Amino acid sequence: MASASDLLMKAKEAFIDDHFELAVDLYSQAIDLNPTNAELCADRAQANIKLANFTEAVADANKAIQLDPSMAKAYLRKGTACIKLEEYQTAKAALQTGSSLAPGDSRFTNLIKECDQRIAEENGTTSNPVQTPVAAAVSPPKAINSSTVLSAAQYKPDLSKPKIRHEFYQKPEEVVVTIFAKGVPAKSVSVDFGEQIISATIDLPDQEPYMLQTRLFGKIIPSKCRFEVLSTKIEIRLAKAELIHWTSLEFVKENIVPQRINLPSAAHKPAYPSSKPKAVDWDKLEAQVKKEEKDEKLDGDAALNKFFQDIYRDADEDTRRAMRKSFVESNGTVLSTNWKEVGAKKVEGSPPDGMELKKWEY
Numbered sequence: 001m002a003s004a005s006d007l008l009m010k011a012k013e014a015f016i017d018d019h020f021e022l023a024v025d026l027y028s029q030a031i032d033l034n035p036t037n038a039e040l041c042a043d044r045a046q047a048n049i050k051l052a053n054f055t056e057a058v059a060d061a062n063k064a065i066q067l068d069p070s071m072a073k074a075y076l077r078k079g080t081a082c083i084k085l086e087e088y089q090t091a092k093a094a095l096q097t098g099s100s101l102a103p104g105d106s107r108f109t110n111l112i113k114e115c116d117q118r119i120a121e122e123n124g125t126t127s128n129p130v131q132t133p134v135a136a137a138v139s140p141p142k143a144i145n146s147s148t149v150l151s152a153a154q155y156k157p158d159l160s161k162p163k164i165r166h167e168f169y170q171k172p173e174e175v176v177v178t179i180f181a182k183g184v185p186a187k188s189v190s191v192d193f194g195e196q197i198i199s200a201t202i203d204l205p206d207q208e209p210y211m212l213q214t215r216l217f218g219k220i221i222p223s224k225c226r227f228e229v230l231s232t233k234i235e236i237r238l239a240k241a242e243l244i245h246w247t248s249l250e251f252v253k254e255n256i257v258p259q260r261i262n263l264p265s266a267a268h269k270p271a272y273p274s275s276k277p278k279a280v281d282w283d284k285l286e287a288q289v290k291k292e293e294k295d296e297k298l299d300g301d302a303a304l305n306k307f308f309q310d311i312y313r314d315a316d317e318d319t320r321r322a323m324r325k326s327f328v329e330s331n332g333t334v335l336s337t338n339w340k341e342v343g344a345k346k347v348e349g350s351p352p353d354g355m356e357l358k359k360w361e362y
Helices: 004-016 020-033 038-050 054-067 072-084 088-101 106-123 282-295 300-314 317-329
Strands: 165-170 174-180 189-193 197-202 210-215 226-229 233-239
Touching: 004 020, 004 038, 020 038, 038 054, 038 072, 054 072, 054 189, 054 197, 054 210, 072 088, 072 106, 088 106, 174 197, 174 210, 189 226, 189 233, 197 233, 300 317
Parallel strands: none
Antiparallel strands: 165 174, 174 233, 189 197, 197 210, 226 233
16 A cells, blocks of 8 residues: 555656646545645645635645644645635735745735735726736646556545535525534534635544535625534534525526515514504513513422423433433333433333332223
């Protein structure tokens, strides 16, 4: 089996020969063997940029930055890919950080200027549009060097994919993306937000990491975005930069006129019909009733019932399943919150001392 250093050398040779897809495959194999090597992630980001896989390039650059925050070229890769994705604010922030790490590198200065021009164009504060560079003639691909190609026995791509899916729904001011993955530790989940990009990675034991990287339908406010790792899912909340309806989660190239969402103002709350001369604030009344119910002091069975109701209301799904199963199967004599114990066997009844459990026959 080839070592990570051998794969790195072959990947660099493939990249020099303009075989970028092969380079990405070789870098991926090397990363599997050495997942904490920031250099490998930054180099794969460059190969992905050459293939116009800009979202994947941003994810690779973010991983490299996470592993080595002092690597200037990782910020250069991220800035370059974000510019291609029209993420100019995110690109500028990355390039400025990289420039501080490599003050003499003119590439950062030139790209930061391009970002400033693009941002000014978006804001309508400049009349000098940036000239689109004329594409250079594409040279024919070079012959593949046989030393860079792995044999079938050496290269066996992992076709197994984790059984994880995602879906989304939206509210007027935010989009909620749900990734269904059970029992994932919070430390195994990382999510990065850009102006119009999301990059989520879940590290899975003995499997390829699950990655959700996409350019979004609309722009978001990264500082207001957040995510939460729950027992059965990861919930990502994206704050919309504009109150428009997203027809999909991913960006679409077609010229679609966005549908704006009109939120009702606080001064025009819905009025309820009433014969009374004085208007009643029903929202305030509902909140007051709920507060009184919460603060109400109960005694005896009522207090005990409320105690168990509060446990059930605040519990996760496994705890609720355990409570329902134990209560039903024991005919109301056992109430357990341990799903691992309850889910493995039938719960037998346990009557109080001095009482006997009988089954009624109909």
